[in-house]
Amino acid sequence: MNRSVNVQNRRVVLAGLGILLGGCANVNRELLPASGRSNHVVDPRYGPINDSGYQLPAPAFNEIDPNLLRRTVTYGSPYRPGTLVVDIPTRHLYLVQPRGQAVQYTIGVGREEALNFQGIANIGRKEEWPSWTPTATMIKRIPRYAAYASGMAGGIENPLGARALYLYRGGQDTHFRIHGTNEPASIGTAVSSGCIRLLNHDVIDLYARVPLGAPVTVVQSA
Numbered sequence: 001m002n003r004s005v006n007v008q009n010r011r012v013v014l015a016g017l018g019i020l021l022g023g024c025a026n027v028n029r030e031l032l033p034a035s036g037r038s039n040h041v042v043d044p045r046y047g048p049i050n051d052s053g054y055q056l057p058a059p060a061f062n063e064i065d066p067n068l069l070r071r072t073v074t075y076g077s078p079y080r081p082g083t084l085v086v087d088i089p090t091r092h093l094y095l096v097q098p099r100g101q102a103v104q105y106t107i108g109v110g111r112e113e114a115l116n117f118q119g120i121a122n123i124g125r126k127e128e129w130p131s132w133t134p135t136a137t138m139i140k141r142i143p144r145y146a147a148y149a150s151g152m153a154g155g156i157e158n159p160l161g162a163r164a165l166y167l168y169r170g171g172q173d174t175h176f177r178i179h180g181t182n183e184p185a186s187i188g189t190a191v192s193s194g195c196i197r198l199l200n201h202d203v204i205d206l207y208a209r210v211p212l213g214a215p216v217t218v219v220q221s222a
Contacts, residue, residue: 043066043069045069045070045201045205046058046059046069046199046201049201051129051162051204052128052129054129054155054156054162055156056156056162056200056201059184059199059201060184060185064184064185064187064199065188067106068106068187068188069106069199070103070104070105070106070202070205071103071104072097072101072102072103072104073094073101073102073103073104074100074101075094075096075097075100075101075102075104076100077094077096077102079096079215079217080096080215081096081097081098082095082096082210082211082214082215083095083096083214083215083216083217084096084123084178084210084214084215084216084217085102085216085217085219086107086178086196086216086217086218086219087219088109088118088218088219088220089219089220089221091106091107091108091109091188091189091190092104092105092106092107093105093106093107093178093196093198093206095206095209095210103205103206103209105198105202105205105206106187106188106198106199106202107187107188107196107197107198108181108186108187108188108189108190108191108196108197108198109189109190109191109196109197110190110191110195110196117167117174117176117218118218118219118220119169119217119218120169120215120216120217121167121168121169121174121176121215121216121217121218122167122168122169122213122214122215122216123165123166123167123168123210123211123212123213123214123216124166124167124168124171124173124212124213125165125166125168125173125212126163126164126165126166126207126210126212127154127163127164127166128154128162128163128207129154129155129158129162129163130154130158130160130163130164130179131151131152131153131154131158131160132148132151132152132158132159132160133148133149133150133151133152134148134149156182157182158182159181159182159183160177160179160180160181161179161180161181161182161197161198161200161203162180162200162203162204163179163180163200163203163204163206163207164177164178164179164180164203165177165178165179165203165206165207165210167216176195176196176218177195177196178195178196178197178198178203178206178216179195179196179197179198179203180197180198180199180200180202180203180204181197181198181199181200182200184199184200187199
């Protein structure tokens with residue numbers, strides 16, 4: 001990516017990324033749940049790590065409800081093991097396991113893209129430290145995003161986080177993603193627009209477990 005933008009302009013652009021991310025943004029949070037974020041939790045699974053040369057910090061545990069961390073749960077469902085079930089109303093993603101169990105991840109969901117997508121898809125592409133490119137519509141609405149018209153390289157500051165799983169249907173990209181985030185406090189919330197976000201540590205875990213072609217079901221109603 002061409003990084004000719006000066007430092008001042010770069011800071012302005014980065015400050016605006018939280019406003020609109022072409023389907024992967026975070027504004028106007030609605031907490032679910034709203035309590036427990038002051039609880040101080042230290043979980044060794046979420047410690048600082050070096051991932052492909054990127055120094056990924058531990059989440060701010062004083063901002064995260066311990067109930068939002070991933071866990072294995074009992075999960076009775078008709079889905080076969082290996083299926084990802086994105087449960088929009090409960091803010092959870094389940095990776096179905098054998099013998100009536102699932103790995104449960106808490107997610108942040110968008111009130112636009114997330115609420116407009118449902119049904120069956122599959123993982124058609126996977127990316128480590130994915131780049132992000134604003135759409136032409138976004139650039140028209142927010143001209144400063146033109147600085148990233150060729151894409152924002154992956155990294156700690158990139159709003160898609162450490163990994164991205166791209167949902168396809170009938171061989172076509174749905175533009176619906178499951179990805180990480182550089183705003184861990186947004187997990188468990190609904191945002192004004194966006195795809196499905198996980199803690200970076202969780203999306204790294206999920207990425208390692210899920211192969212290309214894995215089935216995905218997005219559930220919109222309780």
